[in-house]
Amino acid sequence: MAEPFLLGVLGGMGPLAAVDFQYQLLRAVNSASDQQQIPMAVWNVPQIPDRQQALAGRGPSPLPQLIDGVERLNRIGASHIVIACNTAHHWFEALQAASRAPLLHIADATTEAVAALSPTSVGLIATQGTLDAGWFQRRFARHNIETLLPTAAEMASDFVPGCYAVKRGDVAAGGEQLARLAQALLDRGAERLVLACTEVPLALRAIGWQPPRAAVDPAEAMAAVCARLWQQQRST
Amino acid sequence: MAEPFLLGVLGGMGPLAAVDFQYQLLRAVNSASDQQQIPMAVWNVPQIPDRQQALAGRGPSPLPQLIDGVERLNRIGASHIVIACNTAHHWFEALQAASRAPLLHIADATTEAVAALSPTSVGLIATQGTLDAGWFQRRFARHNIETLLPTAAEMASDFVPGCYAVKRGDVAAGGEQLARLAQALLDRGAERLVLACTEVPLALRAIGWQPPRAAVDPAEAMAAVCARLWQQQRST
Structure with a gap:
């Protein structure tokens, strides 16, 4: 039996962007009933080094905190994980390696939305x-x-x-x-x-x-991909 | 050593209210930097029986799903748990009994805010x-x-x-x-x-x-209590 669908959202970068992304997920489903919305768990812990500073070589890496977040989302039962921050995708492969649940890449979702135009x-x-x-x-x-x-x-x-x-x-x-x-x-x-x-x-x-x-808003493109995935799983 | 502070939010009732509550938490801290915001984990799974219908004797109890959410928030490491739904406080004692992390009651936070006026x-x-x-x-x-x-x-x-x-x-x-x-x-x-x-x-x-x-908005009163608790823990 397939594992139940549960979207894990790796947030905190920043915390407001993670909350906005949750609104985009709700809007992407556009449902008349609460029960049809995407089941999700959100790790929104902003105590994590600045990603821009780290990549510029001017600060510590956020990777340990990112891996911790991914592990926690796996522990809570996430079946899929998305990262609510473009820049943090720099560590995508390392996070995928630390995760049982597959990660969805924001650039894949964005490319699909851009190519459609x-x-x-x-x-x-x-x-x-x-x-x-x-x-x-x-x-x-x-x-x-x-x-x-x-x-x-x-x-x-x-x-x-x-x-x-x-x-x-x-x-x-x-x-x-x-x-x-x-x-x-x-x-x-x-x-x-x-x-x-x-x-x-x-x-x-x-x-x-x-x-x-x-x-094109990559977060919105990502929300659309998540909504489609959830609706596909519900209908099977 | 004290366990790290992590606010667990039991949401899904409805999913939009849980997202709004997260905004209220961000506003309650009113911080200039992401890193000072409340670290939180959110269980926002709306596949749960209607609370009003259950209490009116016209539908199944949401208690199994509520307990599952509380257990998941404990598993992800929540140090405190709040319920982003007034009506679900009907099951407060049963949820507290199922939780290692203490639950904060929305009526306590609200009474404090009302009494101040x-x-x-x-x-x-x-x-x-x-x-x-x-x-x-x-x-x-x-x-x-x-x-x-x-x-x-x-x-x-x-x-x-x-x-x-x-x-x-x-x-x-x-x-x-x-x-x-x-x-x-x-x-x-x-x-x-x-x-x-x-x-x-x-x-x-x-x-x-x-x-x-x-x-008085009880969710806002609750957010204020959470922000104070987080700021107290940070300063100790």
Whole structure:
């Protein structure tokens, strides 16, 4: 007999993004009854080293805390695990190796959502660690989609301060900086934007900024994949 | 050595209320940094019999699923457990008996918040099961606070349909019905309202209804108690 479906959410990075992701899961199912919603368990423990700092070589690795979270989610009975943070996917293989339950990769879900829109180019907004890792770019390239990246100057002047402004609760200031970066990518010819850091869509929504063509939110793409998986398992 | 603090949240009743409660926990700490937020694990599994139906003798008991959730939260390492549903406190003693981690009672947190406002009377909006159990009324009476209750007719015409409208996503219609009940309690002389069903504050906020003097939201009172407990443990 198949193990019961239970989605494990590895959160804490930050804690607000993990809560927002749970809303996206509820919206993705769009059910009239509580009982049809995705059963989930959430590890939302923000006492974990900063991922951006670690990847920049300026702080300790979050890997021990990430493995602890994955082990706890296995212990509570998760059948599948998702990571509610783009940058933490840097440690995806190590976490998969530590987990009985399979992990779903956010870049796979995002690529599916992007490919469905058939753009020739996308602008990718993400942490330096995510940009350097190349998960998104390699996957998009397989669909003949070119990825436009922020410049080093834009990362330093707009992305990093914008992101940390959101983290400390100054969503309006952060939103303005992130919107400037988003506009720059559109001005360089990006047909679509991929907002691959959980703080970004949240901050842009907060200030009411919208690109001319709908952006792809990897967390939303991930929620859609989770909802489909749950609905498939329920109907079998 | 004391066990590390980890708040276990028993949710799923409904899943949206459990997500809202997590927002209230984040707001209650009001911290500038992710790392200062409450570490938490959430069991948000909505495949559980309806509490109102069970207490009315019209459906199976949710107790087996509640105990399973409490056991899972113990297994993941919860040091304290809260139940993100007023009505489910009907099974509080049985759940406490099944748990190594202590459970915090929502009516204790609420009484503390109500007593701080020193009203002579409050109007209590809650499910029939919660009203019948008398947890809130007995605690308020110890502070010489009289509790005004909805009539049977108001429960049938406003509370029950209002609540289920919210559960099926029709927050506007539900809000109108619940606001009518809230106004009736104020008209009968309630100085303050206690909105002791997770759907109620959510629905009243959604339609912009506000009583003349701020209402007490038990979930918010509970979040405040959790935040204080976490901050005490961090500083020791």
